[in-house]
Amino acid sequence: MGRITLEGVRKSFASHLIIKGADLDIDDGSFVVFVGPSGCGKTTLLRLIAGLEDVSEGRILIDGANVVGVPPSKRGLSMVFQSYALYPHMSVRGNIAFGLKMAGLPKAEIDRKVEAAAATLNLTPYLDRKPRELSGGQRQRVAIGRAIVREPKAFLFDEPLSNLDAALRVQMRLEVTRLQRQLGTTAVYVTHDQVEAMTMADRIVVLNAGRIEQYGSPLELYERPANIFVAGFIGSPRMNFIADEAARRYGAATIGVRPEHIKASRDGEGWEGLVTDAEHLGSDTFLHVDIAGIGNLTARSIGEIGLSAGDRARLLPDPAHIHRFDENGKALHA
Amino acid sequence: MATEQTRGLGRLLITPAVAALFIWMIVPLVMTIYFSTLDYNLLNPGTEAFVGLENYFYFLTDPAFLASLQNTLVLVGSVLAITVIIGTLVALLLDQAVIGRSIVRLMVIAPFFVMPTVSALVWKNLLMHPVSGLFAWIATSLGLRPIDWFAEAPLFAIILIVAWQWLPFATLILLTALQSLDEEQKEAAEMDGAGAFSTFFHITLPHLARPITVVILIETIFLLTVFAEIYVTTGGGPGLQTTNIAFLIYSQALIQFDVGTASAGGLVAVVLANIVAFFLVRIVGRNLET
Numbered sequence: 130m131g132r133i134t135l136e137g138v139r140k141s142f143a144s145h146l147i148i149k150g151a152d153l154d155i156d157d158g159s160f161v162v163f164v165g166p167s168g169c170g171k172t173t174l175l176r177l178i179a180g181l182e183d184v185s186e187g188r189i190l191i192d193g194a195n196v197v198g199v200p201p202s203k204r205g206l207s208m209v210f211q212s213y214a215l216y217p218h219m220s221v222r223g224n225i226a227f228g229l230k231m232a233g234l235p236k237a238e239i240d241r242k243v244e245a246a247a248a249t250l251n252l253t254p255y256l257d258r259k260p261r262e263l264s265g266g267q268r269q270r271v272a273i274g275r276a277i278v279r280e281p282k283a284f285l286f287d288e289p290l291s292n293l294d295a296a297l298r299v300q301m302r303l304e305v306t307r308l309q310r311q312l313g314t315t316a317v318y319v320t321h322d323q324v325e326a327m328t329m330a331d332r333i334v335v336l337n338a339g340r341i342e343q344y345g346s347p348l349e350l351y352e353r354p355a356n357i358f359v360a361g362f363i364g365s366p367r368m369n370f371i372a373d374e375a376a377r378r379y380g381a382a383t384i385g386v387r388p389e390h391i392k393a394s395r396d397g398e399g400w401e402g403l404v405t406d407a408e409h410l411g412s413d414t415f416l417h418v419d420i421a422g423i424g425n426l427t428a429r430s431i432g433e434i435g436l437s438a439g440d441r442a443r444l445l446p447d448p449a450h451i452h453r454f455d456e457n458g459k460a461l462h463a
Numbered sequence: 464m465a466t467e468q469t470r471g472l473g474r475l476l477i478t479p480a481v482a483a484l485f486i487w488m489i490v491p492l493v494m495t496i497y498f499s500t501l502d503y504n505l506l507n508p509g510t511e512a513f514v515g516l517e518n519y520f521y522f523l524t525d526p527a528f529l530a531s532l533q534n535t536l537v538l539v540g541s542v543l544a545i546t547v548i549i550g551t552l553v554a555l556l557l558d559q560a561v562i563g564r565s566i567v568r569l570m571v572i573a574p575f576f577v578m579p580t581v582s583a584l585v586w587k588n589l590l591m592h593p594v595s596g597l598f599a600w601i602a603t604s605l606g607l608r609p610i611d612w613f614a615e616a617p618l619f620a621i622i623l624i625v626a627w628q629w630l631p632f633a634t635l636i637l638l639t640a641l642q643s644l645d646e647e648q649k650e651a652a653e654m655d656g657a658g659a660f661s662t663f664f665h666i667t668l669p670h671l672a673r674p675i676t677v678v679i680l681i682e683t684i685f686l687l688t689v690f691a692e693i694y695v696t697t698g699g700g701p702g703l704q705t706t707n708i709a710f711l712i713y714s715q716a717l718i719q720f721d722v723g724t725a726s727a728g729g730l731v732a733v734v735l736a737n738i739v740a741f742f743l744v745r746i747v748g749r750n751l752e753t
Contacts, residue, residue, distance in 0.1 A: 181650050202656030214647035218669040227665070228655035275655070 130192045131205075131282035131315030132157045133178060138187035140173055147173050149339040150187070155283075155317065155332075160309055163319045164326040165336035165362070171319045172287055174336070178317060179285050180204050191282060202231075207276035208285040211292070213268050215260040215275075221247070222256045225274045232279075246278040249308070266297050273305070283315035290325065302329060323363055327351075335359050357458035360385045366415060368452070369426045381453035381461055388415065388429035390450035395436060399445030402426070407438045418442050499726035506720050518727035527703050527711055528728075532735070535707040538622055539686040539739075543679055545626040550633030550678070551671065555663075557634070558641045568638075575631035579691035586624045587613070587696045617697050617705045624692050629685075633678045640674035641667070683743060687736050708732045 133155040140148040148170050155161045163171040176182045178189060180201035188195050196204050207228070215224050222243055229239045247253045250270045260268055269289060276284050286305070290298045306329050309316045320326055326333050327347045335342045335350065335358070343355040347363075354360035360368050368385045376384045392399070393416050402420035416428045416436060428444050436442050453461040502514045522528060557568055574582065590597045591612040599609035612620040644667065652662045690709045693699055699706035699714060706714070712732060716725030 179654065181653070201650075201654050206654070208651070208654050210647045210651060212645065212647050214645060214651035216648065216652075216666060216669075218672075219665075227652070227657070231656040231661060275651075279655075 130157050132192050133283060134190040136188040139185050140177055141185045147339050151341055158313045158315055159331040160316045160329060161332050162326040162330035163334045163336055164323055169336040170339040171336045175285055175287055175319045179206055179208050205282040206285055207279050207281040209272045209276050209289045211288045213272040215268060215271055217260055220257050220259060221252060221271050224271055225278050228279045242278050246274045250274050265293050269301060286318040288319055335362060355460055357454050360452055366427050371423055375423055379453055382456040383454040385452040386446040388427040390447040391428040392445045393428040393430050394443050397443050399443045401443050404436055404438050404440045404442050418444055495726045495729050498722055499730055501723045503723040504721050518723045522724050522727045522731060530703040531706045531708050531711040538707055539683060541622045542626045542629060542686050543682055546629045546633040547675055547678060550630055550637050553634045554637035554641055557638050571634055572631045574628055580695050582628055583624055583692040583695040591620055613697050621692055621705050625689055629682055636674050636678050637671060640671055644670050
């Protein structure tokens with residue numbers, strides 16, 4: 130079991146309020162990702178759940194029991210750190226076994242569990258090596274091994290993939306999700322990378338300046354963002370926002386259209402403008418078009434459509450995918 | 464230093480420095496070796512004569528030699544043990560966030576800046592003096608008999624003084640090492656359920672292995688030659704109780720005026736220092752690799 134509930138959690142450092150009241154219910158076995166820009170409090174929130182920081186106000190419940198004031202090791206959680214935080218003088222075996230040793234398990238049982246964890250993570254040939262003799266991906270796996278061997282109620286991941294190169298990150302992303310599904314253990318994962326968030330999460334928590342902006346499944350966030358912040362944060366390239374005159378026609382203070390929901394053509398319908406930049410990726414083309422009275426919009430087209438910087442283009446937003454926001458940035462639903 | 468030419472030029476350019484260092488070292492050494500083979504006493508100038516290895520024989524068979532060798536080893540070993548153990552504890556304390564930490568740190572480091580003769584005098588006259596010393600005052604106000612340190616436990620008194628001087632050095636090196644310990648590692652240990660003692664023995668102490676090695680090696684070099692503290696306080700006595708090798712050589716040369724035997728003693732000390740260094744590097748030097 131690993132159900133984590135946050136009730137009105139606040140955290141301040143000195144007089145500075147970092148977490149401004151978080152309410153959250155993380156279901157047993159789900160994979161929840163905290164995502165947000167730097168300094169939004171996502172890591173702090175994770176550390177509060179871990180018990181590495183004390184909450185200033187509110188309650189944190191694990192399986193219904195209040196854990197505020199309970200030391201980290203007694204919460205039944207395990208954590209994978211950004212720097213991996215492997216013990217440099219211990220072998221891989223020693224690193225994975227450390228938590229079990231501290232728990233006072235008999236040696237035979239420790240050995241059995243360590244071997245099993247190592248086998249799951251393909252670390253068996255490296256058990257007697259020191260961390261410094263391992264590659265980045267292997268170290269990452271040792272850190273994960275240290276987390277899974279204790280059979281915790283939940284895993285906490287603090288930006289674990291940010292030190293890996295791009296190719297390895299994609300691979301580890303898959304491995305982590307697969308492992309989590311296989312073990313069925315609750316996972317809370319912090320990242321600033323929205324691609325990681327979208328691909329790994331069952332549910333995403335979008336944080337901004339210490340507040341939870343929205344909590345929902347990846348597609349929910351993509352299709353029905355609760356406000357301008359979430360709309361702009363989820364999706365790449367960013368959603369286009371149009372204010373004033375054009376927005377009022379739709380009965381909103383601001384409207385948002387994702388680049389992939391704008392049809393670009395040389396001479397069709399829609400707003401006319403000058404292509405300032407064109408990014409040709411082969412599979413996609415990103416056009417940045419300057420439109421008088423509206424501003425600079427980004428449009429995404431599949432493949433090549435024969436437009437380059439300096440051309441005139443016409444952009445037609447898909448009316449079914451226009452997001453409307455009121456003057457406070459809240460989404461307006463029809 | 465890739466090409467033949469730059470390598471040659473490099474050698475040429477370091478030659479003066481190497482030559483100066485070589486002369487600096489080799490001339491005194493050769494002179495000492497030369498003196499050690501002479502019957503050379505300052506009381507009878509002009510009567511020097513070659514005596515071969517006789518000086519070595521006299522020095523090594525002198526009962527004072529074994530006594531002072533033992534004193535040297537006890538002194539070095541005790542001071543090392545005290546400074547490393549207490550130094551680690553003080554460093555752990557100073558690593559905590561406490562109010563006025565910077566001032567406390569400065570005060571802890573201060574003894575290192577006091578010159579050995581001064582600190583020895585302070586200890587002798589202000590702290591350990593059996594009549595007017597602070598320790599005597601504490602003892603009498605508790606109704607105890609004051610200890611006459613330099614008469615009853617002379618070597619221990621010297622060890623205390625020298626350890627007090629070297630404690631800041633150990634503390635400073637170990638403190639900087641502690642500050643370089645990754646915070647996330649301690650947190651990982653905390654999540655793994657390690658308490659304060661387990662964290663210290665499994666995480667902190669292994670992290671300190673290398674700086675402790677450095678402290679031991681550097682301190683040993685200086686502790687083998689402790690002199691001022693002994694000269695100022697006990698003068699090697701009572702009897703031979705606080706005479707170490709360095710003080711023995713001094714007494715041969717400048718109390719008995721026997722330069723020949725003192726030179727022989729100096730060379731014996733060089734050999735002994737090398738033996739100690741050899742074992743030390745074998746035992747603890749492993750930590751410096753990688």
